[in-house]
Amino acid sequence: MIIASERSKRPDDFRPASPEKKAGGSVFCPFCMGNESKTPPEVFALRENGTSPDGPGWRVRVVTNKFPALSPGAPPPKSYKGVFQWMPGVGVHEVIIENPDHDKELSDLETDHIQDVLRVYRERIRAIEENFHYQYVQVFKNKGKEAGASLGHPHSQIVATPIVPKRVKEEVYGSERLFRNNKECIFCRTLREETTLNERLVLRNDRFCVITPFASRSPFEMAIYPLRHSPFFTSEGDTELASLARVLKTVLTRLKALLSDPPFNFILHQAPNPTVSQRAWPGIEQYFHWHMEILPVLTKVAGFEWGTGFYINPVPPESAAAYLREAHK
Amino acid sequence: MKKILLVEDEKPLCLLYEEELSAEGYEVTSVHDADSALEALKNKTFDLIITDIRMPGKNGVELIAQIMGLRKDIPIIINTAYQSYKEDFMTWAADAYVVKSSSLTELKAKVRELVKD
Numbered sequence: 001m002i003i004a005s006e007r008s009k010r011p012d013d014f015r016p017a018s019p020e021k022k023a024g025g026s027v028f029c030p031f032c033m034g035n036e037s038k039t040p041p042e043v044f045a046l047r048e049n050g051t052s053p054d055g056p057g058w059r060v061r062v063v064t065n066k067f068p069a070l071s072p073g074a075p076p077p078k079s080y081k082g083v084f085q086w087m088p089g090v091g092v093h094e095v096i097i098e099n100p101d102h103d104k105e106l107s108d109l110e111t112d113h114i115q116d117v118l119r120v121y122r123e124r125i126r127a128i129e130e131n132f133h134y135q136y137v138q139v140f141k142n143k144g145k146e147a148g149a150s151l152g153h154p155h156s157q158i159v160a161t162p163i164v165p166k167r168v169k170e171e172v173y174g175s176e177r178l179f180r181n182n183k184e185c186i187f188c189r190t191l192r193e194e195t196t197l198n199e200r201l202v203l204r205n206d207r208f209c210v211i212t213p214f215a216s217r218s219p220f221e222m223a224i225y226p227l228r229h230s231p232f233f234t235s236e237g238d239t240e241l242a243s244l245a246r247v248l249k250t251v252l253t254r255l256k257a258l259l260s261d262p263p264f265n266f267i268l269h270q271a272p273n274p275t276v277s278q279r280a281w282p283g284i285e286q287y288f289h290w291h292m293e294i295l296p297v298l299t300k301v302a303g304f305e306w307g308t309g310f311y312i313n314p315v316p317p318e319s320a321a322a323y324l325r326e327a328h329k
Numbered sequence: 330m331k332k333i334l335l336v337e338d339e340k341p342l343c344l345l346y347e348e349e350l351s352a353e354g355y356e357v358t359s360v361h362d363a364d365s366a367l368e369a370l371k372n373k374t375f376d377l378i379i380t381d382i383r384m385p386g387k388n389g390v391e392l393i394a395q396i397m398g399l400r401k402d403i404p405i406i407i408n409t410a411y412q413s414y415k416e417d418f419m420t421w422a423a424d425a426y427v428v429k430s431s432s433l434t435e436l437k438a439k440v441r442e443l444v445k446d
Contacts, residue, residue, distance in 0.1 A: 027394050027395070027398055028393075028394045028395075028396075028397030028398050028401075028419075028422060029394075029419075030418060030419065030421040030422050031418065035397075035401075035422075038397075038421050038422050039421055066415075066420075066421045067415030067416070067420070067426070095418070150416060150417040150418050150419065151417070151418040151419060153418075155418075
């Protein structure tokens with residue numbers, strides 16, 4: 001990572017000249033309440049008593065992607081030709097519509113509604129992981145066109161893959177190696193040191209901690225960690241999710257205020273499907289620590305980044321943390 | 330006779346679709362951009378809309394959003410050369426997504442399925 005202090009920028013440098021317009025009001029949206037017939041049938045929903053699936057009255061709604069990147073199916077066999085290996089695109093691709101109101105972003109929702117969105121993440125991951133051939137379940141959110149969202153209505157996505165992705169494997173192997181060297185979870189140790197140093201700490205409550213990671217890839221990148229060691233997001237109870245919802249609301253609101261509602265990606269990192277993890281990485285429960293990453297899209301990933309894997313970040317994470325701590329005052 | 334509004338900027342393709350769909354017993358009105366399609370919808374009722382996506386001016390996805398704002402009861406078929414628009418959630422508003430090919434078999438089958446007597 002390159003922290004380009006000579007290119008150093010302040011939050012105002014990232015404010016858009018004209019904020020992205022939202023397609024609300026009269027323009028049609030297939031995710032809005034009343035348009036349920038325009039989506040595939042719902043696979044899960046939190047809805048008012050007495051209301052019917054695929055009708056109005058929902059609070060959070062999950063549908064399969066009409067044009068999925070991966071489709072459900074039997075465990076796929078691998079094919080080989082020389083050095084090349086491939087397999088059919090089997091998996092799960094779902095869309096979580098976070099609320100019925102087109103213009104209410106995640107940070108605008110009441111904390112109990114954000115908790116509901118998190119509960120839905122947890123329930124869908126648990127359900128998908130019952131099929132052990134879905135080895136990894138990725139929850140993510142693209143907010144804003146620059147971050148990859150094609151529709152303004154707030155939504156997240158779940159993609160379950162039949163293999164553990166390379167980046168996740170690298171994180172698992174890296175944390176295993178550091179556990180062997182340090183005799184403790186590297187994430188727990190990092191949190192302890194970040195709390196002591198207090199240079200990159202954005203906030204901390206009774207159960208969660210938010211930091212701007214050392215050597216952040218992008219300006220104002222944040223990571224949210226549970227203080228209690230746990231490899232699986234799915235093992236968090238409702239009390240923990242309520243606490244996480246408060247933290248998410250706080251940091252997303254600050255990000256929005258500080259940078260004029262920037263596009264961002266939000267990613268959940270957790271250990272692979274427990275059935276797979278227990279077989280492939282015995283002891284993973286000791287060294288992997290689930291977390292969330294929030295990556296504002298404020299710089300471009302271009303030739304240098306693709307070529308080297310390095311990122312150039314013009315905002316030192318220590319400065320970003322200071323701005324984010326002050327943003328609510 | 331069931332009426333189809335065809336939105337397609339390539340005029341030779343329009344002629345081909347008109348011939349093929351007329352032979353199937355449909356009355357086809359062709360327009361070559363989104364604004365003309367919206368105008369046609371104000372003046373006439375249709376049983377089905379077939380729209381391209383990449384067109385000069387508003388694209389087909391924007392057109393669908395506007396049609397849905399006006400009326401949601403007319404079935405819509407997206408007929409495009411590109412798969413990539415499937416990543417745009419607004420295309421969910423259409424009732425079918427057909428990728429253009431030299432054979433019109435799939436398009437005709439979707440038309441038959443969506444235009445009910």
